[in-house]
Amino acid sequence: MRGIKLSDRQEKIIEIVKENEPITSEAIAKRLKLTRATLRPDLSILTMSGILDARPKVGYFYSGKSDINIFRDKIESIKVGEIKSLPTVVDEETSVYDAIVTLFIDDVGSIFVTSDGYLTGIISRKDLLKSAIGGVDIEKVPVAVIMSRMPNIVYLEEKESVLEAAVKIIEHEFDSLPIVEINTDSTEDKKFKVVGKISKTNITKLFVDLGIEN
Amino acid sequence: MRGIKLSDRQEKIIEIVKENEPITSEAIAKRLKLTRATLRPDLSILTMSGILDARPKVGYFYSGKSDINIFRDKIESIKVGEIKSLPTVVDEETSVYDAIVTLFIDDVGSIFVTSDGYLTGIISRKDLLKSAIGGVDIEKVPVAVIMSRMPNIVYLEEKESVLEAAVKIIEHEFDSLPIVEINTDSTEDKKFKVVGKISKTNITKLFVDLGIEN
Incomplete structure (x- = not known):
C-alpha cells in the first residue's frame, strides 16, 4: 500500500464529480476550463x-471506496501474538502482599491469577x-479474594x-489483557492457558513504532 | 492523502526500476513483454x-520518497491539546491517604501535584x-514526600x-504526562500551569479511533 x-x-x-455524478470527462473539463487531454492523466x-468509477457512455461516479484507511489495514494485519509481552502470573493462593511485591519486581501494572495453571482472575494495581x-490483612488474604474473576475476564487469542x-x-477499561490458549480437550468448561499479555503500554509502543518507522 | x-x-x-535505474520505458516494456502503450498508465x-522519477532522455529512477508514512503524517498533525483529558490535581500538602481517595474517586492512574497552583510533582498508583x-503513616505524610519532583517531570505543551x-x-516510562502552560512572565524560574493530561489511555483510544474511522 x-x-x-x-x-x-x-x-x-x-x-465536481461528487456534486454532479454521473458526469462526463468533457463536462468536467468544461467546468475547469481545461481540455480533456489535459485531464486524462488526472x-x-x-x-x-x-476514488472515481468510470462507466462507458455514462460518465464518472464518486466511489470513495478507496478512501482506504491505510492505518486500519495495517493494524488489522498485526496480530497480538506479534507484539505480546511476557505475562506476570501468580497462583490463587498467593497473598496480596506477595502479589504487590511481584508487581514491583516485574514492574508491571496487572497480574494474572491461575489455579492449576489455568486462568482464574486478574489483579490490577488499583485492586491491590x-x-x-x-483494612485487609494483606499478608494473609490470598489474591483470589480480591481479584476480578472469570468469567468476567476479557481475554485475547494470539x-x-x-x-x-x-x-x-478501551471498552472494558482494563490496563492489560491476557492472551490465552483455549483448551477444549475436555468435556468440561473451557480452560485458558495464559501465554502472553497486551497492555496499553504495548499499544502505545506500537503507536510510536508505526509513527517513526521509515 | x-x-x-x-x-x-x-x-x-x-x-525492475530499482534494479536497473536509469531504465527507459522501452526497456521496462521489453522485460515485461508488453508494449509501451500498455505500460503508459502504470x-x-x-x-x-x-514513487518513480522520470528524466527525459535518461529514463526512470526509483525515488521511494513517496513511500510516505501516512500514519506518521496523521499523528504528527494531531496535537495533544485536541485529545487531552482533564487532569486530577492535588496540593503538595494533601495527605497520601487523601490522594489515594482522590485517585479512586476520579478513577485515574496518576495525580499531578501543585504548590500555589503550579506544577511541582506527579504521583502514580505505584508510588501510592x-x-x-x-510503613508510611499515609494519613499524615503529605504527597510532597513521596512524589516524583520537578525538574524530573516530563511534560507536554498543547x-x-x-x-x-x-x-x-514510552521513553520516560510514565503512564501519563501533564500538559502545561509555561509562565515566563517573571524573572524567576519558569512556572508550569497544568491544563490537561495525556495518558496511555488517550493514546490507546486514539489508536482505536484512527483504526475504526471511515
Missing part, C-alpha cells in the same frame, strides 16, 4: 486508485491499592489483531 | 505518486501503593503532537 498525495486539481475533480489516477488501605485488542482494552 | 493499492504489474515495474501512476505497604506525547510516555 502506498500513499499518493492528490494534486489540487485532482481534489477539485473529486468535488482521471486515470483517480479511477485507477478507485484498595486492599492495602482497606490470532486477534491489535485493533481488536485496543478496542477491548 | 489517499491510499492507492498498486497492481502486481506496478509492483513489478518498481522492482508509469503515469508511478511517477505522479512520486509503595507508601501504603511501606501544541505538541500525539506522536511526541507517545514517544515521551
